[in-house]
Amino acid sequence: MSEVVEVNSSPVMIVKNPSRSESPVPVISAPPYQLSRSPLILDSDNQTNLKSPFSVITPLASPMKKAMKSMQNYLEEIGHLTKLDPQEDWLPITESRNGNAYYAAFHTLSSGIGIQALVLPLAFTALGWTWGIICLSLAFVWQLYTLWLLIQLHESVPGTRHSRYLLLSMAAFGNKLGKLMALLPTMYLSSGTCITLIMIGGAALKIFFQIVCSNPTCNANSITTVEWYIVFTCSAVILAQLPNLNSIAGVSLIGAATAVTYCTLTWVLSVTKNRPSGISYEPLQTKSDIANICSILNALGIIAFTFRGHNLALEIQGTMPSSLKHPSHLPMWKGVKFSYLIIACCLFPLAIGGYWAYGNFLILHSDDNALFHQMPTNAGILSALDQYHVHDTSKVILGLTSLLVLINSLTSFQIYAMPVFDNFEFKYTRNQNRACPWWVRTALRVFFGCLALFVAIALPFLPSLAGLIGGIALPVTLAYPCLMWIMIKKPEKYSAMWYLNWSLGSLGLILSILLVLGAIWTIVTRGIEAHFFKPQ
Numbered sequence: 178m179s180e181v182v183e184v185n186s187s188p189v190m191i192v193k194n195p196s197r198s199e200s201p202v203p204v205i206s207a208p209p210y211q212l213s214r215s216p217l218i219l220d221s222d223n224q225t226n227l228k229s230p231f232s233v234i235t236p237l238a239s240p241m242k243k244a245m246k247s248m249q250n251y252l253e254e255i256g257h258l259t260k261l262d263p264q265e266d267w268l269p270i271t272e273s274r275n276g277n278a279y280y281a282a283f284h285t286l287s288s289g290i291g292i293q294a295l296v297l298p299l300a301f302t303a304l305g306w307t308w309g310i311i312c313l314s315l316a317f318v319w320q321l322y323t324l325w326l327l328i329q330l331h332e333s334v335p336g337t338r339h340s341r342y343l344l345l346s347m348a349a350f351g352n353k354l355g356k357l358m359a360l361l362p363t364m365y366l367s368s369g370t371c372i373t374l375i376m377i378g379g380a381a382l383k384i385f386f387q388i389v390c391s392n393p394t395c396n397a398n399s400i401t402t403v404e405w406y407i408v409f410t411c412s413a414v415i416l417a418q419l420p421n422l423n424s425i426a427g428v429s430l431i432g433a434a435t436a437v438t439y440c441t442l443t444w445v446l447s448v449t450k451n452r453p454s455g456i457s458y459e460p461l462q463t464k465s466d467i468a469n470i471c472s473i474l475n476a477l478g479i480i481a482f483t484f485r486g487h488n489l490a491l492e493i494q495g496t497m498p499s500s501l502k503h504p505s506h507l508p509m510w511k512g513v514k515f516s517y518l519i520i521a522c523c524l525f526p527l528a529i530g531g532y533w534a535y536g537n538f539l540i541l542h543s544d545d546n547a548l549f550h551q552m553p554t555n556a557g558i559l560s561a562l563d564q565y566h567v568h569d570t571s572k573v574i575l576g577l578t579s580l581l582v583l584i585n586s587l588t589s590f591q592i593y594a595m596p597v598f599d600n601f602e603f604k605y606t607r608n609q610n611r612a613c614p615w616w617v618r619t620a621l622r623v624f625f626g627c628l629a630l631f632v633a634i635a636l637p638f639l640p641s642l643a644g645l646i647g648g649i650a651l652p653v654t655l656a657y658p659c660l661m662w663i664m665i666k667k668p669e670k671y672s673a674m675w676y677l678n679w680s681l682g683s684l685g686l687i688l689s690i691l692l693v694l695g696a697i698w699t700i701v702t703r704g705i706e707a708h709f710f711k712p713q
Contacts, residue, residue, distance in 0.1 A: 267612035270599045271340050273423040276496035280426040281512025284493045286433030288486035288592050290520050296557035298531030299539055303476035305460040320484040323658035327490045328506045333665050340495025342488050349661035362650035366488045370593045375633040378586030379406035385579040388572050402712045413590045414626035423496050425591045432588030439581035440523045443558055447534035450566045456536040474695035482647045487654045531558035637712035641705040648692030656685025
């Protein structure tokens, strides 16, 4: 007799030998569905239809191909096996990673061009035509190259995205040295720029009100400079409630458009007006050789400080998605190339046209009563335009220019304050291990606005120290990216990239030291008007 033993719902026939009834019944088990018909259990007629499972024409993919395809999709999904810190999803710079080349162009333009560009013609008064154009061209190429280095270093370490300049510096030079080298410069380039923007924006608001309200009955001087600072800061803090870097892309677009407009408007007006009589283009000579050297260093500093925004490049790139097929450096570089093409079209005509229109009169004749002389920083060509052509330029144009400067200051404040907001929220999320509630985020941004306002009121002479502090921050743009490339990429010794980056990095550090020494000499010889809590 035979028995049927059901195992795993699969009927299997087990024949029991009657002569060995004393032995137990063996049980044969098999996985479910294993006894179904398979391609390996075919009759001889169908054997000729078998094909290798690894054949490229197999209708069904082999298990190996499926595994490889799944792994490829997985790698593309997470992007280079990047280990993303969950905390980054809570921070304003990296909580949104849907950026693109357009956003990169908007942010780069907004952070890369500003009112400091209006001072460029002053550099030509010490350098002259030839050396002025050469130095400006070399500086433009140099800083564009270091920006390319930063973009390539963003994901240079497998599994890591360096979405902040300080983190990249620590990865290249070590935690202690990297923080020592980059913390103060990046902090100044963010917080210090916001403080300066409060001064510039408040002054532009005051000038705009004076132009619009020119009627004697209006009493345009009834509102003090401090009150204008407060009005500007309140507006900036309200706009700063946008949650993350991607959310201010439209704000950056407005800032970029206003910067390009007032730079173009200023040099076009200057070139089309009649030049002052007795204009000269000879480089100014001072009484001593040291003063001449300091004048040249100051001119080089003006050119170098014109190019800004490198401390924000990694943050902007950190807002973009990244995968094996679509790494983030591709859209970032595309946006940077477009934005710097526009920047070049603004800066070179501004510097050359401004110097052609006013020559050495840019500094020989300074009128403290000029309208735009109220700017806390030397407004350069803008002050010259106001001084020499205020009577033959309509108030509409002057009012529009001051309004554009005001809007640009308001929008630039947002992108330069974002690293500060990110740092505040980083400390909160690290301690609390959760995202900032909306009211904490609002309170932190209001606190920073009030702190920046206090410094702007307490230290109104801070722009006078721009040469000194700017010299300290200069390596962030010209030197550190070259040295970080060597430390991280480790190019072959004595290769072209090795020589190039060591040369540029060393030259950038030397130039920074010379600018600091020149700024100290200027402060010692000329002095500064340190009027605390008395903004002009």
